[in-house]
Amino acid sequence: MTYIDLRSDTVTKPTEEMRQAMLTAEVGDDVYGEDPTINRLEALAAKMLGKEDALFVTSGTQGNQVAILTHCRPGDELILEAEAHIFLYEGGAASALAGVQTRTISGIKGEMDPLAIKKAIRGEDIHYPYSGLICLENTHNKAGGKVVPLQTMKEIHEIAREKDVPIHLDGARLFNAAVATGVPVADFTQYVDTVQVCLSKGLSAPVGSILAGNTAFIKEARKWRKRLGGGLRQAGVLAAPGIIALEKMINRLKEDHKNAQLLAELLANVPRLHVDVEGVETNILLCNIKETGLSNEEFLTKLKDASILAGPFDDGIIRFVTHREVTSEMVEAAVQKIKQIV
Numbered sequence: 604m605t606y607i608d609l610r611s612d613t614v615t616k617p618t619e620e621m622r623q624a625m626l627t628a629e630v631g632d633d634v635y636g637e638d639p640t641i642n643r644l645e646a647l648a649a650k651m652l653g654k655e656d657a658l659f660v661t662s663g664t665q666g667n668q669v670a671i672l673t674h675c676r677p678g679d680e681l682i683l684e685a686e687a688h689i690f691l692y693e694g695g696a697a698s699a700l701a702g703v704q705t706r707t708i709s710g711i712k713g714e715m716d717p718l719a720i721k722k723a724i725r726g727e728d729i730h731y732p733y734s735g736l737i738c739l740e741n742t743h744n745k746a747g748g749k750v751v752p753l754q755t756m757k758e759i760h761e762i763a764r765e766k767d768v769p770i771h772l773d774g775a776r777l778f779n780a781a782v783a784t785g786v787p788v789a790d791f792t793q794y795v796d797t798v799q800v801c802l803s804k805g806l807s808a809p810v811g812s813i814l815a816g817n818t819a820f821i822k823e824a825r826k827w828r829k830r831l832g833g834g835l836r837q838a839g840v841l842a843a844p845g846i847i848a849l850e851k852m853i854n855r856l857k858e859d860h861k862n863a864q865l866l867a868e869l870l871a872n873v874p875r876l877h878v879d880v881e882g883v884e885t886n887i888l889l890c891n892i893k894e895t896g897l898s899n900e901e902f903l904t905k906l907k908d909a910s911i912l913a914g915p916f917d918d919g920i921i922r923f924v925t926h927r928e929v930t931s932e933m934v935e936a937a938v939q940k941i942k943q944i945v
């Protein structure tokens with residue numbers, strides 16, 4: 604059975620060119636710093652992200668957690684949005700591994716009010732934890748792929764500088780934000796100390812993320828990656844498709860955004876389904892199915908029987924994600940079937 608798989612952009616498989624690059628990649632032992640392909644990927648990523656250095660990590664989660672471990676000490680407080688991926692979907696790793704406590708701030712569509720962050724930053728008091736780190740997420744997954752505006756990041760950056768608290772950006776889909784707004788990626792990253800970007804989502808590499816920051820930070824992060832068992836050996840075979848992801852796959856994210864827009868417009872016309880069409884800014888779309896009277900599980904099972912896959916998000920909310928393996932024809936075909944189901 605072939606499915607129209609709209610669960611996530613993580614399902615994208617490597618392109619033929621990526622597979623060829625894997626086959627012929629020059630490799631060495633990366634723990635010795637001797638894998639030329641990894642070195643090339645890290646240098647390229649650092650340059651694109653406007654940072655001094657970068658580190659190839661196995662996943663977005665590992666990148667975020669290495670960042671938290673490197674920035675914070677146990678007992679520190681981590682300030683982040685109430686529906687951030689780090690808070691909701693990383694298995695409580697920030698507390699399990701780094702021993703930090705989380706201080707969540709409810710944002711509007713993923714965007715935290717800079718003044719709320721200012722208020723949350725602790726002052727000097729023997730009772731208080733240290734404010735160790737602020738984490739931002741752009742695009743914001745749970746908010747439906749929303750772009751956190753550059754101006755908001757700038758304001759948060761100014762507050763963080765004044766209070767001397769570093770900022771880490773979970774930029775799993777930062778290239779989607781850049782493509783959607785036309786704002787260069789380094790314009791976003793100028794307002795953060797460190798950033799994690801995923802190569803394995805819309806950019807279609809099979810594995811991996813990049814963590815970027817200044818030289819001293821990446822040196823320490825490399826040690827944390829090793830402690831976590833993330834020091835890989837001849838991993839140039841994994842870095843080779845990552846280079847193609849950064850060099851050739853960013854611009855095509857526009858197609859995913861166009862298809863998400865198409866999907867939103869078509870779904871909005873299906874009776875009993877509700878989609879905020881204007882709110883779809885990138886490749887993620889949230890659809891309210893409450894009026895159908897079906898539970899998420901029932902709805903998703905019916906979709907699956909019609910060979911469409913999507914994901915549950917909240918009660919009565921289904922997430923659809925467009926990506927390289929979903930064409931506009933597939934979007935149209937999927938909506939035809941969904942119409943019949945509803």
Ligand code: TLP
Nearest residue numbers: 611613662663664665688692744773775
């Ligand atoms: N997100 C996945 C799931 O974990 C929810 C998805 O399908 O969207 N930050 C953000 C903003 C993410 O969306 C994700 C993955 C990650 C970090 C973690 O990346 P991986 O899966 O590589 O650990």
